[in-house]
Amino acid sequence: MISRYTIYRRRPPDASPLPQGIRQDTRHRTKHIVRPTQMMVVAYLADPNETGFSTFQASYRELLTARWNDDRSEFDNLAELAFNEDVYLGCSCPTKKNPDVRHCHTWMALQFMAEKFPDLEVIFPEK
Template sequence: MLARYQIVRGHRREDDPLPEGKRYDTRKHTHHVLRTTPEIVEEFLSDPSQAGFKRFRAAYYAVLDRRFAEQREHFDALAREARQGDVFLGCNCPTARQPDVRHCHTWLALEYLARKYPDLNVRFDAR
């Protein structure tokens, strides 16, 4: 199973425990294949409108397409791992600056991976 989770600073609320399974930090400062770039995040946060989100989504999908072509083995390994157990993609979203979890790169990554690997059990949670 593949899903997302929120990385929080400080202590998590008791009613929001960390998910059980393998958790990957996919934020922009990591080296994860699903990370976004700082430039497209800053551009989106400077214009969080629907039009800004559409530009962000297109730019992020272009990043993923390029990485998929160049580093397919990392995507395949993640899909294999998600077929064998629970895997979670982490980000800080939702945040005050970006409150809609459906506009988070992890949500977009789940959509992307669901298209690339239709046999994956991908779960979307709008919390």
């Protein structure tokens, strides 16, 4: 199973408990296969409206597709791990600038994984 979770700098007392399973930080600062580029994130957060999101979404999808076409092995490894364990992709969203979790790269990464690995259990969080 693969899903997402929210990473907090300072975990608020009312936050949901951390999920049990393998948690992977996928923010732009990491080397994770589904990380966005810093430039994409900065551009979207500078103008976090529907137009900005559409641009971010298209750029991010293009990035994932390019990585897939270049060498899909890291995606295959992630899927295999998720077939055997509960895997959670982590990001700081939702945030004040990006309050809609459906506008987070992890949501789009889950969509990409569901498309590429139709037998993989993908769980989208509540909105």
